[in-house]
Amino acid sequence: MCGIVGYIGEAQAAPILLDGLSKLEYRGYDSAGIAVYDGEEIRVQKATGRLKALSELTHDGATMPGVSGIGHTRWATHGAPSNVNAHPHYNQDKTIAVVHNGIIENYMKLRKYLEGKGCQFVSETDTEVVAHLLARYYKGDPLEAVTKAMHRMEGSYALGIIFKDHADKVYAVRKDSPMIVGHGKDGNLIASDVPAVLKYTRKVYFIQNEEIAALTKEGITFFNVDGDEIAKEPTTIDWDVNAAEKGGYEHFMLKEMYEQPQTVKDTLNPRIRDGEVVIEELGMEDGEICAVNRIHIVACGSAYHAGVTAKYVFEGLARVPVEVDLASEFRYRNPILQQDDLVIIISQSGETADSLAALREAKARGIKTLGIVNVVGSSIAREADRVMYTWAGPEIAVATTKAYSAQLIAEYLLAIKFAQARNTVSAQEVEGLLRDLQKLPEQIEMLLGNKGRIQHFANRYIAAKDVFFVGRGIDYAISMEGSLKLKEISYIHSEAYAAGELKHGTISLIEEGTLVAAVVTQEELYKKTISNIVELRSRGAFVLAVTNTGNREIEKAADYVIYIPQTNWYFTNSLAIIPLQLFSYYVSVGKGCDVDKPRNLAKSVTVE
Numbered sequence: 001m002c003g004i005v006g007y008i009g010e011a012q013a014a015p016i017l018l019d020g021l022s023k024l025e026y027r028g029y030d031s032a033g034i035a036v037y038d039g040e041e042i043r044v045q046k047a048t049g050r051l052k053a054l055s056e057l058t059h060d061g062a063t064m065p066g067v068s069g070i071g072h073t074r075w076a077t078h079g080a081p082s083n084v085n086a087h088p089h090y091n092q093d094k095t096i097a098v099v100h101n102g103i104i105e106n107y108m109k110l111r112k113y114l115e116g117k118g119c120q121f122v123s124e125t126d127t128e129v130v131a132h133l134l135a136r137y138y139k140g141d142p143l144e145a146v147t148k149a150m151h152r153m154e155g156s157y158a159l160g161i162i163f164k165d166h167a168d169k170v171y172a173v174r175k176d177s178p179m180i181v182g183h184g185k186d187g188n189l190i191a192s193d194v195p196a197v198l199k200y201t202r203k204v205y206f207i208q209n210e211e212i213a214a215l216t217k218e219g220i221t222f223f224n225v226d227g228d229e230i231a232k233e234p235t236t237i238d239w240d241v242n243a244a245e246k247g248g249y250e251h252f253m254l255k256e257m258y259e260q261p262q263t264v265k266d267t268l269n270p271r272i273r274d275g276e277v278v279i280e281e282l283g284m285e286d287g288e289i290c291a292v293n294r295i296h297i298v299a300c301g302s303a304y305h306a307g308v309t310a311k312y313v314f315e316g317l318a319r320v321p322v323e324v325d326l327a328s329e330f331r332y333r334n335p336i337l338q339q340d341d342l343v344i345i346i347s348q349s350g351e352t353a354d355s356l357a358a359l360r361e362a363k364a365r366g367i368k369t370l371g372i373v374n375v376v377g378s379s380i381a382r383e384a385d386r387v388m389y390t391w392a393g394p395e396i397a398v399a400t401t402k403a404y405s406a407q408l409i410a411e412y413l414l415a416i417k418f419a420q421a422r423n424t425v426s427a428q429e430v431e432g433l434l435r436d437l438q439k440l441p442e443q444i445e446m447l448l449g450n451k452g453r454i455q456h457f458a459n460r461y462i463a464a465k466d467v468f469f470v471g472r473g474i475d476y477a478i479s480m481e482g483s484l485k486l487k488e489i490s491y492i493h494s495e496a497y498a499a500g501e502l503k504h505g506t507i508s509l510i511e512e513g514t515l516v517a518a519v520v521t522q523e524e525l526y527k528k529t530i531s532n533i534v535e536l537r538s539r540g541a542f543v544l545a546v547t548n549t550g551n552r553e554i555e556k557a558a559d560y561v562i563y564i565p566q567t568n569w570y571f572t573n574s575l576a577i578i579p580l581q582l583f584s585y586y587v588s589v590g591k592g593c594d595v596d597k598p599r600n601l602a603k604s605v606t607v608e
């Protein structure tokens, strides 16, 4: 997830581009760049690090004269954060410049094709492919080039484009990645999010999927993917700027929860090709995967909970033994690591001190390491032997939601890859697994759409003192994450328990009205967990059950039921966690807590 801005009008473009980017910096911040047409050529300036570096380099835009241009603040996905990978990207003769958000899923194929036609690439990005592809189709009409390129590109993209030969126009394109157009008094703008244009206009057009906007100083014309002109109505924005930076959501956490369908797609889709799981960055041949004797998953907090789920999925699908450790424990317990073991470190930030130390410990012992990391170029990403990125984009809220969901997806893909290599699943099973995986975004969206019922329920528990989360197997892993979400943002004491363990002590804490959230998604264990629910209720607990559609039996045992759509039992975490996230969020809001920045916590824990 990155930020895009574009401008064409009466004023100097560069200062407006920099100002717009500053409002989008939360979307990505490892490098930034702008391209401005100076009357003769398209000039590009880029700088790694925060936007401040680019502002200094260009003297707040003063060194880049011109009245049209595009800009970008980057969150690296393809290629490390560096000057050469920063946007904008040019075509060969620098007559076209492009900025891009999203992922061009077939970029490898396109790159090969374009290299075959003589194009020379300078970056590792998927975006550069767009610039070369546009050049290939450009025969004097930019719109024709854009529509032709759109027919070739797969994946998600929001693009800002300028053509040297048509410098009186700025183009914007959208497919599955947000893009808006602002109609200002002295010029027109494009942006990936509203706050970038609010200083100049409140009259905004939302570009829909597979639509194109062509902006001139005076006006804006919209087209569909076939190049036919289409009509659009503007919207007047009445949000205040702070709210708009959250895309209109009250909190980053809510926004990030709502980004989960897209996050899942971004982490999943580029890695499924022709019915196969392809994890290029894994760099492990089937023989090497087969030789793995044991996997150690090491992480902290929610990433650890994702690891607990992974144990069930890896062991179940790939029949490889998995140990899951808290990083803070792993590093000091002198773990037994053997030559053919693989250590997987999971981390959103890639900077968590204990996880990084665990990685170094494993490496020092000569063990192969793999990072599942969100922040590109972070310490864990750099130091692990291999890295598989979760493409969740920047996560601002301290309580992780979308990055956790992306971690689950990365694990599912890895487990399937391992299972295929180790021959522990049939081709038919893989087909079914991939089919179910691809349904997840839509199913998550549907669960998010039912927030009203959860909000209503959450309002009843604002004053709760203790809440318990219980489940068996993968449901226990889901309970752990549900419990952490609640306690970290609402300050309500909560605990997760393996449902079968309750009778060994914890059930003594149950009083009249104590809320217990029971996660019941593992069909083979329905009956066992339902017995535990009955025991809890007979001691006064109020039981909220999260279960699969169709498990009507549960209605006789639980007090309140939330159904999740049917999926493969390995993947239920991705769905069951959604109502639990929403529940925690609404309890926190109801209590008036600082949802995005809960007390005593930090987004990235860089100390032990």
Ligand code: M6R
Pocket (backbone or CB within 6 Å): 300, 301, 302, 303, 304, 346, 347, 348, 349, 350, 351, 352, 355, 398, 399, 400, 401, 484, 485, 488, 603, 604, 605
């Ligand atoms: O950046 P990491 O994934 O390594 O962070 C690990 C934990 O600090 C993190 O998951 C933490 O538990 C979150 N606040 C949970 O919402």
